[in-house]
Amino acid sequence: MTDSAVESEQASDGTSETETLRVGVVGGGFIGTAVGGEFVEHEDASVVALVDIDESVLEEAGAELGVDDASRYTDYEAMLDTETLDAVLIGTPHTLHYDQILAAFDQDLHVLCDKPLTTDLDDARDLVERDAERDEVLMVGYQRHFYEGFIRARDLWAQEDREPRWITAEVCQYWVDRFEGTWRQNPDLSGGGYLYDTGSHLLDCILWSTRLTPEAVSASMDFIDDEERVDGRANVTVRFTNGATASISLSGETPCMREDVRMWDEEGAVTLDSQDWEPNRYVEIDDESGEYRPKLARTDRQTKVEAFVESIQTGEEPAATALDGLRVTAVTEAAYESAKGDGSFVDIDPDDVRLE
CATH class of the missing domain: 3.30.360.10 (Dihydrodipicolinate Reductase; domain 2)
Incomplete structure (x- = not known):
């Protein structure tokens, strides 16, 4: 992850300018398209990659989110290794969350994970401990x-x-x-x-x-x-x-x-x-x-994505x-x-x- 996605830079006219957050969507189902769509609409974010194991879902969600064919993947690790990302949205079945969050942590990415955080208490403890040592944001999708x-x-x-x-x-x-x-x-x-x-x-x-x-x-x-x-x-x-x-x-x-x-x-x-x-x-x-x-x-209320991006930009604790x-x-x-x-x-x- 590059610092430019979370910090303001000076534009040529001296004003403060925020770089676009590059997001990879993990799972092309309801959460992936609904919350992913919020990233598409956000002025400071862009969905640049998508992964799903079902190629028909991948095609449909990719078209809906405007992700190029070359940035659509059926393997999560391949997406992380290939794409230049700042954050991931995890919208996969519950038991997959822990390993997918860890993989994102290894890449120093911000993570917005749908609920629940994990289905295992020891895994949840581990994520809390790891998250305390990171500068990046981990937010759970409790709207x-x-x-x-x-x-x-x-x-x-x-x-x-x-x-x-x-x-x-x-x-x-x-x-x-x-x-x-x-x-x-x-x-x-x-x-x-x-x-x-x-x-x-x-x-x-x-x-x-x-x-x-x-x-x-x-x-x-x-x-x-x-x-x-x-x-x-x-x-x-x-x-x-x-x-x-x-x-x-x-x-x-x-x-x-x-x-x-x-x-x-x-x-x-x-x-x-x-x-x-x-x-x-x-x-x-x-x-x-x-x-x-x-x-x-x-x-008139904040969305998950608005709160997530705000936490990244301000350094405040996520919602x-x-x-x-x-x-x-x-x-x-x-x-x-x-x-x-x-x-x-x-x-x-x-x-x-x-x-x-």
Whole structure:
């Protein structure tokens, strides 16, 4: 990676000029084209290379992202070795993320990786440690960090006299039938089932908004495969070091998408509701106001790519860090361990997941 992609240079007229970030897209599926398209639209970035193992996907995504035939690859390492890149977008199945991030680290590249960061807690620990020694940015693609509702909730719970004590949350969608036969229901690629897919976002928004430190997880699951590795439904209970609990219900068998989160303390609650992937509605409840429903910006919010590029240019911490990713992986892995056992609580080391 060259420094020119992340630093400003002096143009001939003496003004400051930012070099274009050269991005390689890893995976030509939904994330690769949707988030890759955000790079195409960004004035300080350009998609210059693409890799996918499926040549038909490669051709279609390459055309959509405007990548030349010569810069389309079926081998990830070949793309890294051949192309002059500053960053990669990783939009591949979950279990591939760790090795692909390491390969990008070896090339000193910035990395925007779709969720989850990894499907293995030791791998997540390793990435957090390595990332702390790097100057480049590693960001996880948890987009709810840009939704005003969750930002308001995070700001509320950051107040000295407010701390959530009781959390309930649920998410549901038409997932089981929709993704039958795809990699999302192949645990060797997905890491699990619905909890590791859409459920990852729900766990993240709770952990990120509250800043609480999880210490133990209990879960029950309904599996859709004979090996009992792919959950279609799950109920997860998280205990936190401050004595708070979160009760989380997830179903991939409903005819529509709904997401509901309630975070209570002794003074009241924050509630966030969403349907059909729209940004969440925000309601604040307390003794004086009863219900307060502020108007939220529905579309005027930062995108993943805007936040990623800004972090590179400013040197500020990215919106969703490697530690955020580790915290989600720790809770997720503990939930699967509990559900595949007798449902007893599985401990999490607080030192692993405590925010600095």
